[in-house]
Amino acid sequence: MASHPKIVAVGGGKGGVGKSTVSILLAFWFARMGKQTILVDADLGGANLHTFMGIKNPPRTLNDFVTKRYDSLEEISLNTEMENLHLIAGASDILSLANIHVSQKAKLIQNLARLDADYVILDLGAGTSYNVLDFFLVAEKKVVVMTPQPISIQNAYAFIRNTVYRRLSQLVSQKSSLQTIIKTAMDTNNELKVRTISELLQIIQELNGREAMTALQEEIRKIQPFIVTNMTRTNRDKGAGRVIQMVAEKYLMIHSVDLGSIVYDQKLYAMVTDMLPLTNLIQSSDAFASVYGMAMTLLRDE
Ligand SMILES: Nc1ncnc2c1ncn2[C@@H]1O[C@H](COP(=O)(O)OP(=O)(O)O)[C@@H](O)[C@H]1O
Numbered sequence: 001m002a003s004h005p006k007i008v009a010v011g012g013g014k015g016g017v018g019k020s021t022v023s024i025l026l027a028f029w030f031a032r033m034g035k036q037t038i039l040v041d042a043d044l045g046g047a048n049l050h051t052f053m054g055i056k057n058p059p060r061t062l063n064d065f066v067t068k069r070y071d072s073l074e075e076i077s078l079n080t081e082m083e084n085l086h087l088i089a090g091a092s093d094i095l096s097l098a099n100i101h102v103s104q105k106a107k108l109i110q111n112l113a114r115l116d117a118d119y120v121i122l123d124l125g126a127g128t129s130y131n132v133l134d135f136f137l138v139a140e141k142k143v144v145v146m147t148p149q150p151i152s153i154q155n156a157y158a159f160i161r162n163t164v165y166r167r168l169s170q171l172v173s174q175k176s177s178l179q180t181i182i183k184t185a186m187d188t189n190n191e192l193k194v195r196t197i198s199e200l201l202q203i204i205q206e207l208n209g210r211e212a213m214t215a216l217q218e219e220i221r222k223i224q225p226f227i228v229t230n231m232t233r234t235n236r237d238k239g240a241g242r243v244i245q246m247v248a249e250k251y252l253m254i255h256s257v258d259l260g261s262i263v264y265d266q267k268l269y270a271m272v273t274d275m276l277p278l279t280n281l282i283q284s285s286d287a288f289a290s291v292y293g294m295a296m297t298l299l300r301d302e
């Protein structure tokens with residue numbers, strides 16, 4: 001029987017918070033722990049993982065798969081300097097992938113889930129477009145990256161909220177009346193006066209009965225994102241994850257796990273500025289060390 005890789009997706013709103021960095025550092029730890037790991041640049045609009053990995057011009061990219069130049073993702077997967085670690089590079093030149101067709105997206109997701117590896121790590125793009133959310137939702141482990149700044153915490157919350165609504169709308173795709181209600185409730189100033197997921201579920205229960213409501217509630221509970229606070233400089237910064245946890249529980253019925261924080265690492269910053277591959281980072285990097293516990297937590301329940 002073919003075994004499936006575990007998919008880890010790294011997302012969370014805005015650009016520049018460190019999604020790519022976290023994806024890479026997690027991938028390094030996974031590979032180091034002997035897991036066959038494929039790092040995938042799923043930032044369909046602004047691929048740059050290959051640069052971080054010290055590959056200037058990737059010979060094959062996701063674009064070659066989407067445009068059918070290659071039939072399988074295995075064929076476009078690149079070796080890296082690191083044992084156990086492979087890279088599927090994103091399309092560096094074109095924006096076409098940002099508008100990937102629904103059927104292409106479905107095919108890509110199917111093929112990611114069939115990759116021959118222990119772990120597939122998806123580095124997602126910024127924002128909360130359906131393309132980003134749909135990749136996030138297929139992952140078994142959903143990592144949300146933010147920085148300790150209030151605006152970033154808000155963005156991370158909005159990202160999780162959008163994920164919940166996207167999931168709900170997937171679940172009721174056959175029922176147009178519920179689709180409409182969910183769409184209306186998504187607007188933070190909606191005429192239904194729905195402010196929380198629990199209020200939304202209440203309305204759904206009144207319309208479709210308790211069973212329908214409970215089924216949706218159970219699916220939402222499965223989302224369980226892992227929160228990473230990146231670029232922390234003070235002890236106070238490290239508490240940002242707790243804030244999201246509380247708010248997500250209260251308003252979205254989402255139980256999240258605080259994965260911890262990654263310190264602001266001058267060395268890492270300098271390497272990226274000088275375009276040096278992050279593989280050099282493994283020796284004595286504070287950021288790399290911060291991610292160890294996170295990798296362990298994600299690997300734990302195998
Ligand atoms: N912990 C950190 N310490 C120092 N610099 C960081 C850290 N995490 C990310 N950076 C820097 O922040 C910038 C944005 O990171 P990146 O991973 O590209 O974010 P995203 O993928 O979310 O757009 C990069 O220049 C990166 O080197």
Ligand SMILES: [Mg+2]
Pocket residue numbers: 019020021043123124125
């Ligand atoms: Mg990125």
